[in-house]
Amino acid sequence: MAATCSVRLLRWVTVAGLVVDAYVHAHLAGAYDPVRATVSQGTLFRAEAAAAALAALLLVVAGRRRLVWAYALVVSAAGLAAVLLYRYVDVGAWGPFPNMYEPAWFTEKTVSAVGEAVSTVGAALGLLVLPRSRRGSPQL
Known part of the structure; x- marks a missing residue:
């Protein structure tokens, strides 16, 4: 039961960090559209916002799957x-x-970095404490 509570807490902490990351990047994207080569920095910010939002959503919907936690860790x-x-x-x-x-x-850059740091640590710990499937293989 303690492991279940730990995973649940880590899931919501990680989701919170990812939501902050997604919000800040989506909010700032337009301001960075002029910074461009072939791809604009605004486009990259939108991609980061989408990836972080997807990771948060997947953790909410399928937070028992190790692959979801790994994705959240990579994005963060x-x-x-x-x-x-x-x-x-x-x-x-x-x-x-x-x-x-x-x-x-x-401010926004700092808030984003803190959100990413929180979700990185949360996702890494989540992968460590997430129970493995009872069949002996990791849950994917």
């Missing part, structure tokens, strides 16, 4: 890695992606 960790990379490193434009270097923290 990739978002957090991107914001940290482009905050501290001037990668420049590469391939179809614009130069997204932005060496400053502001």
Whole structure:
């Protein structure tokens, strides 16, 4: 029963972080449309918002599946890695992606990074404590 409560708590903490991530990226996307190469930064923000929203929805609907938790972890960790990379490193434009270097923290960026960090930790812990199926194979 304690494991069930832990998984449930981790699920809702992870969902909350993903929802924050999705909201902030969707909210800011229009402001970043002018930053473009082949693909605009606004488009990338919309893709992140959609991926985070899907991960949150999947956790709500199918939060007992390890594959869902793994997807949530990948989305969260990739978002957090991107914001940290482009905050501290001037990668420049590469391939179809614009130069997204932005060496400053502001409220929305900080809120998004916190949401991504929370959901990354929540998803990683969720994968660790999620019970395996009784048949001996992991739940997918």
